[in-house]
Amino acid sequence: MGSPGLGTGNSGQRLGITEPISLGGPTEYDVIKTRELEKYLQNVGLYESQEEAVSREEVLGRLDQIVKNWVKAISRAKGLNEQLVQEANAKIFTFGSYRLGVHGPGADIDTLCVGPRHATREEDFFGELHKMLSEMPEVSELHPVPDAHVPIMKFKFKGVSIDLLYAKLSLWVIPEDLDISQDSILQNTDDQTVRSLNGCRVTDQILRLVPNIQNFRTTLRCMRFWAKRRGVYSNVAGFLGGINWALLVARICQLYPNALPNMLVSRFFRVYTQWRWPNPVMLCAIKEGSLGLQVWDPRKNPKDRYHLMPIITPAYPSMNSSYNVSSSTLRIMTDEFQRGSEICEAMEANKADWDALFEAYAFFEAYKNYLLIDISAENDDDLRNWKGWVESRLRQLTLKIERHTYNMLQCHPHPGDFQDNSRPFHCSYFMGLQRKLGVPVNEGEQFDIRLTVEEFKHSVNTYTLWKPGMEIRVSHVKRRSIPSFVFPGGVRPSRPSKATWDSRRASDAKVSGHAGSDKPGEVKGAADGQVDGKKRKRADDSADTQLKNSKYITAVPSSSAEVQAGSPGGTVSPCSLKGDNVDATGLVEPTRGKDESNMTNGSKTSSTDELSSLNSEVDGSLRCIPPHTGLHVTADASSSKEAEKLAIEQIMSGPYVSHQAFPEEPEELEDDLEFRNRVVSVGNTNNGPLQAPVSDAAGAAPIISSNGAGPSISLHASGSIEELEPAELTAMTSIPVAPVVQKKPLIRLNFTSLGKASEKSG
Numbered sequence: 001m002g003s004p005g006l007g008t009g010n011s012g013q014r015l016g017i018t019e020p021i022s023l024g025g026p027t028e029y030d031v032i033k034t035r036e037l038e039k040y041l042q043n044v045g046l047y048e049s050q051e052e053a054v055s056r057e058e059v060l061g062r063l064d065q066i067v068k069n070w071v072k073a074i075s076r077a078k079g080l081n082e083q084l085v086q087e088a089n090a091k092i093f094t095f096g097s098y099r100l101g102v103h104g105p106g107a108d109i110d111t112l113c114v115g116p117r118h119a120t121r122e123e124d125f126f127g128e129l130h131k132m133l134s135e136m137p138e139v140s141e142l143h144p145v146p147d148a149h150v151p152i153m154k155f156k157f158k159g160v161s162i163d164l165l166y167a168k169l170s171l172w173v174i175p176e177d178l179d180i181s182q183d184s185i186l187q188n189t190d191d192q193t194v195r196s197l198n199g200c201r202v203t204d205q206i207l208r209l210v211p212n213i214q215n216f217r218t219t220l221r222c223m224r225f226w227a228k229r230r231g232v233y234s235n236v237a238g239f240l241g242g243i244n245w246a247l248l249v250a251r252i253c254q255l256y257p258n259a260l261p262n263m264l265v266s267r268f269f270r271v272y273t274q275w276r277w278p279n280p281v282m283l284c285a286i287k288e289g290s291l292g293l294q295v296w297d298p299r300k301n302p303k304d305r306y307h308l309m310p311i312i313t314p315a316y317p318s319m320n321s322s323y324n325v326s327s328s329t330l331r332i333m334t335d336e337f338q339r340g341s342e343i344c345e346a347m348e349a350n351k352a353d354w355d356a357l358f359e360a361y362a363f364f365e366a367y368k369n370y371l372l373i374d375i376s377a378e379n380d381d382d383l384r385n386w387k388g389w390v391e392s393r394l395r396q397l398t399l400k401i402e403r404h405t406y407n408m409l410q411c412h413p414h415p416g417d418f419q420d421n422s423r424p425f426h427c428s429y430f431m432g433l434q435r436k437l438g439v440p441v442n443e444g445e446q447f448d449i450r451l452t453v454e455e456f457k458h459s460v461n462t463y464t465l466w467k468p469g470m471e472i473r474v475s476h477v478k479r480r481s482i483p484s485f486v487f488p489g490g491v492r493p494s495r496p497s498k499a500t501w502d503s504r505r506a507s508d509a510k511v512s513g514h515a516g517s518d519k520p521g522e523v524k525g526a527a528d529g530q531v532d533g534k535k536r537k538r539a540d541d542s543a544d545t546q547l548k549n550s551k552y553i554t555a556v557p558s559s560s561a562e563v564q565a566g567s568p569g570g571t572v573s574p575c576s577l578k579g580d581n582v583d584a585t586g587l588v589e590p591t592r593g594k595d596e597s598n599m600t601n602g603s604k605t606s607s608t609d610e611l612s613s614l615n616s617e618v619d620g621s622l623r624c625i626p627p628h629t630g631l632h633v634t635a636d637a638s639s640s641k642e643a644e645k646l647a648i649e650q651i652m653s654g655p656y657v658s659h660q661a662f663p664e665e666p667e668e669l670e671d672d673l674e675f676r677n678r679v680v681s682v683g684n685t686n687n688g689p690l691q692a693p694v695s696d697a698a699g700a701a702p703i704i705s706s707n708g709a710g711p712s713i714s715l716h717a718s719g720s721i722e723e724l725e726p727a728e729l730t731a732m733t734s735i736p737v738a739p740v741v742q743k744k745p746l747i748r749l750n751f752t753s754l755g756k757a758s759e760k761s762g
Contacts (some may be wrong), residue, residue: 004006008156008559010027010267014286015209015210015283015580016209016251016254016255016504017259017282017284017285018650018651020254020255020256020257020646021255021256021267021644021648022255022256022258022259022510022644023257024256024258024260024374025258025259026258026259026260026262026263028264028346030260030262030263031258031302031655033262034218034261034262036071036259036262036267036354037218037261037262037354038218038221038261040222040354040358041218041225042691043219044358045104045105045226045667046221046225047104047105048103048104048107049105052105052235054192055158055160056098056109056160057100058158058160059157059160059162060092060109061092061162062112062138062157063092063111063157063162064091064092065130066129066132066133066136067090067091067092067113068089068090069114069132070090070124070128070129070132070173071088071089071090071115071116071119071355072085072086072088073128073132074118074119074124074128075088075116075118075119075130077236078118084173085547087173088116088173089116089174089175089176089308090113090114090116090119090174091113091114091117091171091174091176091178091472092111092112092113092114093111093112093114093180093200094109094110094111094112094200095110095111095199095200095202095203095204096108096109096110096111096199096203096242096243097110097224097242098110099200099203099204099207100203100206100207100217100220101213101216101217101222102224102246106161106163108161108162108163109160109161109163110163110165110166110199111162111163111164111165111194112164112165112166112197112199112215113125113129113165113166113167114167114174114178114180114197114199115166115167115168115169115171115174116169116171116172116173116174117169117171117172118170118172119168120147120168121146121151121166121168121192125153125166126144126151126153127154128293129142130142130153133155134448135155138157138158138192139155139157139577140155140156140157140502141154141156142154142155143155143384145388149195150165150195150196151166151192151196152164152165152166153165153166156186159413165196165199166193166196167189167193167196167197168190168193169185169188169189169191169193170187170188171399177581180197180200180201181201181204181205183290183316185197185289186291186293186316187291191644194293194317198313198315198319199243201315201316202243202313202314202315202321203243203246204286205283205313205314205523205662206246206247206250206314206317209250209254209283209314210254211251211253211254211258212253212257215253215259215260215261216253217249218261219245219249219252219253219261219264219265219268220249222261223245223248223249223265223268223694224245224264225358226243226340226357226358227239227240227245229358229361230336230360230361231361231363231414232329232336232415233415234335234394234415235246235324235414236324236327236391236392236394236486237324237329237391237394237395237413237414237415238324238326238328238395238413239329239332239333240311240322240333241321241327241416243313243321244311244321244322244559247283247311247312247313247321247741248268248272248281248311249268250263250283251281251282251283252267252268252271255267255271262630264745265344265357266341266344266345266347266348268340268342269337269338269341270341270344270345270641270644270740272334272337273334273337273338273340273341273553273647273653274645274649275648275650276652277308277309277310277312277330277334278308278309278322279310279652280310280311280312280605281310281311281312282312282314282318283312283314284314286312287316287320289316289317290533291316291317293316293383293529294317294708295315295316295318295319296310296318296319296320298310298311304320305558307320307322307323308325308326308327308330309322309325309330309333310322325393326395326398326399326411327400327402328400328402328410328411328412328413329408329412329413329472330760331410332412337360337653339502339505342505343356343357343501344357352501353646356501358557358676359500359501359502361502362432362502363412363414363432364430364482364487365479365600366488366690367412367432367433367434367479368432368434368478369432369433369434369476369477369478369479370432370475370476370478370482371397371411371430371431371433371474371475371478371479372428372429372430372475372476372477373390373394373397373428373429373431373450373472373473373474374426374427374472374473374474374475375387375390375426375427375428375429375470375471376423376425376426376469376470376471376473377424377425377467377469377470377471378467378469378470379425379469380425382425382467382470383426383427383468384427385465386470387417388464389428389460389465390460390472391429391430392431393456393459394413395413396456396459397411397431397452397453397456398411398455399433400452400455401449401452404449404451404452405447405449405747407436408435408436408439408447409433409434409435409436410433410434410435410436411431411432411433412431412433412434413429413430413431413432414429414430414431414432414433414631417429418430418485419482419485419625420485421485421490425469428483428486429487430482430486435447440564445482451749453474454519456474457474459471459521460472475718483544527533530690531738537603548654550663556687591659
């Protein structure tokens with residue numbers, strides 16, 4: 001769908017906070033490859049049919065008429081005179097992928113209803129309008145969420161999915177030609193209205209700040225499809241959502257204003273492979289504004305200093321759209337950027353094609369160990385509510401595991417959910433687990449994450465709308481025992497007969513790992529002799545040191561004893577995975593190069609001279625001032641990676657580069673101390689910690705039972721999912737701080753299997 005009033009380009013002016021990197025136009029190669037890309041995107045079904053486009057337009061027109069009738073009805077009910085009733089108006093705006101023009105078949109339409117000051121959110125929008133919609137035969141699956149951070153009403157209208165927000169302005173009459181891009185529209189509005197308006201204001205501003213809208217749209221379609229195929233498209237899981245990818249692509253369009261999508265895709269990967277997070281990505285200067293609303297600024301706002309991958313929205317009040325990113329998900333995305341850059345270079349040498357770039361990430365082949373989070377409810381409505389709540393808390397589990405293990409145990413959350421058709425009202429989530437490569441630790445040290453998971457379950461079980469039947473269970477599952485319902489058609493795929501880009505990359509990493517594995521503690525090869533799916537390359541991150549100096553109490557066990565604890569709400573039983581082969585895939589990878597390690601996990605290692613010379617603050621706006629010589633690169637020099645590398649370094653120089661991200665936002669985990677302080681001694685055993693070492697070999701694992709009074713703990717010899725019953729736990733009087741890490745010991749990875757969550761009390 002078009003963008004009324006915005007035209008097809010803004011090439012007549014310089015856009016962005018710096019000069020472009022290159023003003024060069026497309027080559028014949030770019031034209032050919034762009035045509036190939038457009039055809040590829042069409043063939044995979046990313047464009048809706050003309051019939052569906054017309055249907056969406058009709059639905060939006062009908063919805064606009066409904067809200068106009070609604071506001072007149074409530075105006076009359078509130079006793080306004082007939083003239084005001086006739087003048088009463090409400091208006092529908094669109095935003096998100098539909099407004100950007102990059103939506104696909106069956107996609108939701110993000111909509112905003114703007115109403116007058118006397119039309120309230122609680123009584124009128126979620127009350128009267130909800131009632132009107134529920135009585136319409138065209139409306140189905142109506143689901144209001146009034147308590148959300150951004151209150152929303154979800155439903156289908158003639159089969160078209162609608163997400164409807166509400167903004168109550170301070171105006172008595174909403175004009176039909178209302179311009180919500182003006183900052184004055186925010187005057188005398190509540191926080192929920194500001195957040196609801198933000199989506200539309202940001203979307204429109206993006207379209208104003210790109211030099212060529214059509215090239216932007218094609219490139220964004222490509223990057224959205226790529227991100228979904230590679231498993232890094234999900235804001236709630238800690239990756240990036242639609243608005244984040246739009247902002248990243250828009251910045252590349254500003255830096256290469258005359259480039260076609262083929263070159264824009266290539267430069268996207270090149271720029272963000274080199275990007276040193278937490279340097280922010282911004283499309284324009286951040287304005288302080290005159291309304292007193294808080295804007296993103298780590299120099300003033302302590303909370304903003306915890307953001308690892310700031311991607312700043314261009315509309316006032318500017319904020320970080322990617323605050324959900326954790327050190328684990330940032331590491332995964334930066335590796336994916338590196339992979340994309342490698343493939344684009346190979347494509348230029350005719351050694352790869354678009355299929356290689358869009359190859360699906362084999363999540364269930366990439367790790368040997370996974371956490372399985374199962375949730376269930378008694379009916380569809382309860383499951384939908386429970387699912388939404390649990391998904392909003394899953395990021396906490398990732399953050400807790402990272403923090404409590406000093407980032408030594410790394411998590412890779414799968415962005416989607418899975419349903420077993422044989423189990424109604426049930427849903428499953430998965431997280432890949434592996435220890436951090438190349439970090440020496442005490443021999444025999446274990447990752448005991450039972451208390452971490454208990455804290456997570458405690459957080460989840462605080463759901464205010466909890467109902468009987470809403471349950472959550474967390475367990476450990478090995479790769480060979482992943483349930484079949486996660487695979488297409490319910491059939492576990494066999495090993496591919498044709499080599500893929502990822503498998504070749506993994507093999508190369510394995511070979512280079514063998515060639516350089518002469519240090520103690522390095523992992524060599526796979527225990528089962530198989531060449532597994534791609535193993536992501538890992539980089540050391542500077543957050544480790546910060547974590548060791550953190551004020552938080554941790555639950556990492558000492559080398560002499562394993563910490564075992566339960567909560568008053570239930571008990572958990574340990575099951576450790578122990579062995580010399582601790583790599584999640586059995587493959588060893590080379591360490592990232594210097595340039596890559598500089599940017600991962602929020603670390604920043606460039607010299608002060610490079611970063612501080614260009615900082616400035618002018619006229620109340622925070623600006624990044626380009627060098628006096630500009631960032632223009634000549635057509636000949638643009639082919640030089642070194643020239644582009646220097647230009648990218650200059651782009652990252654700005655007023656925010658001095659801020660160093662902390663591991664996580666403090667209030668995300670502030671409940672930890674409260675929860676831990678409530679942990680009490682829950683019994684004692686004479687035989688020490690209960691452990692069930694699990695072999696990585698194909699044979700049966702040893703089974704160890706407790707001698708205490710509680711039920712025995714057993715591990716299925718077949719390697720299936722461990723279903724552990726409550727057991728008496730070792731008494732714990734305090735939670736020890738992790739010991740100082742020694743040099744060059746052999747690491748042994750031990751995961752803890754987690755039992756069923758206790759019943760919700762009350």
